[in-house]
Amino acid sequence: MSSPLNSARAAAPPETIAVVGTGAVGAALAAWLARAGHRVMACSRSAPERPVVVIDDGDGPRAYPVRWHAAPAQVESTADWVFVATKLPHTPAAAKWLSALVGPSTRIVAAQNGVDHRERFAELTDAPVVPALVYFIAERLAVGSVRVRHLDRGDLVLPDDENGRLAARLCNESGIVAETEPDFTTQAWRKLLINAAANPLTVLTGRRLEVLREPSVAELVLALLDETVWVGRTAGARFDASSASEALAWLRALDPDGTSSMLQDRENNRGLEHEGLTGTVVRLARQHGIPTPVSDTVLALLRGLSTSPAGSSR
DSSP, X not given: OXXXXXXXXXXXXXXXXXXXXXXXXXXXHHHHHHHXXXXXXXXXXXXXXXXXXXXXXXXXXXXXXXXXXXXGGGOOSOEEEEEEOOOGGGGGGHHHHHHHHEEEEEEXXXXXXXXXXXXHHXXXXXXXXXXXXXXXXXXXXXXXXXXXXXXXXOSEEEESSHHHHHHHHHHHHTTOOEEEESOHHHXXXXXXXXXXXXXXXXXXXXXXXXXXXXXXXXXXXXXXXXXXXXXXXXXXXXXXXXXXXXXXXXXXXXXXXXXXXXXXXXXXXXXXXXXXXXXXXHHHHHHTTXXXXXXXXXXXXXXXXXXXXXXXXX
């Protein structure tokens, strides 16, 4: 895959784009969009010493200028696009940012985990929301600084509807490899398959993705995947008998030194996203009377971990 930072700059005129949440994913998006020549507002309570984002996309660290805003009151204009890259528990806190950034023609790209992107923003804004599945691995190095690893597919997957296609065009013209998918429900659940296995088990073991290659852990992963596939089918995902085993093979083929977003949160004493991942599987399973004993156990452990002193959010 070609590096987005080596791609041509945006063919269309520069747009005003806000990125709310400048953790690993948000910093990467802000860097790529600024690299393409867009006017980027980075919206986060924390800001680096210099008004830049730094990204290492495989060719060494490079810095790109952005306008940093530490509070919604500092926002001077609305944006054409708002990319929300906050963690799931922090989505409600984005409401104040959206009230300052959203104008009559603003579109929102929700670059977050989970399968209910539009639903979680319904009470926050009337602006069109484009759900985005993130398929690059971003590791936060410091405030506004990130290292990115690309996987064997595009960086973002978006729904194949009018707003999804507009967002994909913006991304691709900016060097961010974006694909549109007609069956977005299935794709969102495929991503949840990955997140509901890799995130919890890296956190609970305190190890990187290499842990998924151990036979005993792989058995546990497959059990989680089987339960998630069953629940996903009830939600409209088109899974078949091989979906769980294919997801396991994909996970075990990842760079063993890679990390997960939830493990990074745990290591940096930030709140975990388990309620939006494993919690979603368990909640929907109970609604449909589906037994999920392995997911139930993993969720209980994650809840206990998140309330321990080392796992509490700052």
